[in-house]
Amino acid sequence: MERRALNTAEVQTALADLPGWEVVDGKLSKLFRFQSFAAAMGWMVSVAIYADKIDHHPEWSNVYSRVQVNLVTHDLDNAISTFDLALARKMDELAPVD
Ligand code: H2B
Numbered sequence: 001m002e003r004r005a006l007n008t009a010e011v012q013t014a015l016a017d018l019p020g021w022e023v024v025d026g027k028l029s030k031l032f033r034f035q036s037f038a039a040a041m042g043w044m045v046s047v048a049i050y051a052d053k054i055d056h057h058p059e060w061s062n063v064y065s066r067v068q069v070n071l072v073t074h075d076l077d078n079a080i081s082t083f084d085l086a087l088a089r090k091m092d093e094l095a096p097v098d
Contacts, residue, residue: 001054001086005079014085021088027059027070028084032095034065039096043067046094047087056083058091 006014011028015021021030034040040062051057059070071088073081 001082003056003073003076003081003083005073005076005081006085011080018085018088018092020092023080024070026078026080027072028080028088029068029070030088030091032067032069032091034067034096037064040065040067043091043094043096047091050090050094051087054083054086056087058087 011023015023018030021028023029032040032043034043044060044062044067047058056073059072061068069088069091071080071084072078073084
């Protein structure tokens with residue numbers, strides 16, 4: 001997959017298909033809520049395996065059953081990139097349906 005920075009219009013178009021995601025302080029952000037701490041941890045491990053496979057790592061923090069995610073590409077001057085979109089889509093795909 002090509003790793004390139006997205007322009008504002010491309011990010012806005014992508015957001016239309018990414019429910020719950022928004023741009024906050026230049027980062028692609030979403031707060032994930034789970035049924036339990038164990039569910040949050042299980043999801044984080046699944047995401048981490050994918051992230052490492054594509055060599056693109058999330059900024060995220062966990063408090064009990066919540067995970068705050070802020071995606072950005074450090075190698076591209078902290079732009080939102082095609083890899084951030086791929087990671088966001090995979091995070092949604094792996095999250096349990098509420
Ligand atoms: N993750 C994120 N989010 N941004 C990057 O620029 C990045 C990364 N770069 N994971 C990768 C690793 C780079 O450091 C390695 C050398 O490919």
